[in-house]
Amino acid sequence: xxxxxxxxxxxxxFGVRQSVEDLLASMAEHDIxxxxxxxxxxxxxxxxxxxxxxxxxxxxxxxRFAGFARVDxxxxxxxxxxxxxxxxxxxxxxxYLHPFEEQFAANDEIVFPFVDLLRDxxxxxxxxxxxxxxxxxxxxxxxxxxxPDVTIIATHGGQIxxxxxxxxxxxxxxxxxxxxxxxTSGIYREDFIEDTVNELGADRVVFGSNxxxxxxxxxxxxxxxxxxxxxxxxxxxxxxxxRLCRLPAPSPT
Numbered sequence: 001x002x003x004x005x006x007x008x009x010x011x012x013x014f015g016v017r018q019s020v021e022d023l024l025a026s027m028a029e030h031d032i033x034x035x036x037x038x039x040x041x042x043x044x045x046x047x048x049x050x051x052x053x054x055x056x057x058x059x060x061x062x063x064r065f066a067g068f069a070r071v072d073x074x075x076x077x078x079x080x081x082x083x084x085x086x087x088x089x090x091x092x093x094x095x096y097l098h099p100f101e102e103q104f105a106a107n108d109e110i111v112f113p114f115v116d117l118l119r120d121x122x123x124x125x126x127x128x129x130x131x132x133x134x135x136x137x138x139x140x141x142x143x144x145x146x147x148p149d150v151t152i153i154a155t156h157g158g159q160i161x162x163x164x165x166x167x168x169x170x171x172x173x174x175x176x177x178x179x180x181x182x183x184t185s186g187i188y189r190e191d192f193i194e195d196t197v198n199e200l201g202a203d204r205v206v207f208g209s210n211x212x213x214x215x216x217x218x219x220x221x222x223x224x225x226x227x228x229x230x231x232x233x234x235x236x237x238x239x240x241x242x243r244l245c246r247l248p249a250p251s252p253t
Contacts, residue, residue: 001031001032001033001237001238001250002030002031002032002033002207002220002223002237002238003032003033003034003035003036003207003237003238003241003242003247004027004032004034004035004036004207004208004209004211004216004220005035005036005126005153005183005206005207005208005241006036006038006126006153006155006183006185006208006209006210007023007035007036007037007038007208007209007210007211007216008037008038008039008040008210008211008212008213009023009037009039009040009053009054009057010039010040010042010050010053011040011042011043012040012041012042012043013040013041013042013043013045014040014041014101016040016212016213017040017212018040018211018212020057020060020061022212023035023037023211023216024061024064026211026216026217027064027216029217030216030217030220031220032216032220033064033238033250034063034064034065034066034238034242034247034250035064035065035066036065036066036067036068036094036126036208036241036245037054037057037058037065037066037067037068038054038067038068038070038096038126039051039053039054039069039070039096041070041098041101041102045072047070047071047072047082048082048085050070051067051069051070051082051085051086051090051092052090054067054068054069054090054092055067055086055090055091055092058091058092059091062248063248063250063251064250066093066245066247067090067091067092067093068092068093068094068095068096068126069082069083069086069087069090069092069094069095069096070095070096070097070098071083071086071095071097071114072102073097073102073104073108073110073111073114074102074103074104074110076110079114080113080114080117083095083114083117084117087117087121087123093123093245093246094118094123094124094125094126094245095114095118095123095124095125095126096125096126096127096128097111097114097125097126097127097128098128099127099128099131099134099135099139100128100131100134100135101128103134104134105133105134105135105139106127106129106134106135106136106139106140106142106143107139107140107142107143107146111143112146115143115147115150116147118150119147119149119150124150124151124152124153124244124245125150125151125152125153126153126155126183127140127143127152127153127154127155128155128156129154129155129156129157129158129159129160129183130154130155130156130157130158130159130160130161130166130170131160132161135154135158136166136169137154137158137159137166137169137170137172137173138169138173140152140154140158140173140177140180141172141173141176141177141180144173144177144179144180145176145177147179148177148179149179150179151179151181151244152177152179152180152181153180153181153183153206153208153244154170154173154180154181154182154183155183155185155186155208155210156183156185156186156187156210157170157174157182157183157184157187157192157193157196158170158173158174158180158182159187160186164189167189167192170182170192171192171195171196174196174200174204175199175200178204180204181204181205181206181240181244182196182204182205182206183205183206183207183208184205184206184207184208184219184222184223184236185208185209185210185214185219186210186214186219187222190222190225190226190227193205193222193226193236194226194227194228197228197232197236202228202231202232202235202236202240203235203240205235205236205240206236206240206241206244207219207220207222207223207236207237207238207241223236223237224237
């Protein structure tokens with residue numbers, strides 16, 4: 001059984017969409033028992049209704065979903081108020097930031113007040129990683145060094161360059177920053193996942209799909225087919241994210 005640490009619902013400005021019903025059907029097909037939901041960027045640019053959408057999905061399916069808020073750090077105090085609302089009133093349990101889609105550097109000072117709030121609450125940051133200029137591994141590492149008490153889950157293992165040129169940078173970043181967790185979506189090199197587990201430990205990796213940008217079933221196969229023992233697959237496939245997010249045990253499907 002797997003827990004997806006990174007699945008979107010909504011209707012994106014960039015042409016992808018996924019309803020709660022679509023996601024539940026995909027999860028049932030691929031034996032994924034729970035998912036952490038994050039908003040897509042909507043065509044109207046307003047993230048508050050999308051945070052409401054995530055909260056409604058969690059409330060409707062509390063045994064299947066948990067949710068992270070999404071804000072645009074360029075909105076400053078308004079975005080900080082929205083994050084507080086999402087955590088305090090909506091029951092969301094972390095923050096999702098997408099530096100590329102919102103056009104800010106992951107280690108820019110505009111991000112700091114949001115990460116400060118997460119540190120105060122003991123909550124994780126899910127960060128869309130691997131985008132040169134915006135969330136290169138070196139930028140993720142710089143943010144992690146400044147906030148060593150915050151767990152940062154870097155999507156795509158902190159790199160999305162299929163030439164492999166960022167693999168070494170991502171590895172150095174993970175070695176230097178024990179508060180950074182690798183999320184597995186889009187990692188085309190199976191050995192990158194296996195080597196990270198073998199060198200840094202199974203607790204440094206979580207399964208995520210980035211659905212619907214990526215195929216949930218294909219991403220699940222990365223974990224199921226990895227050359228790792230079953231206990232390790234259980235850890236990265238679900239136990240780690242359950243511990244990090246304090247998720248309840250799912251009810252039988």
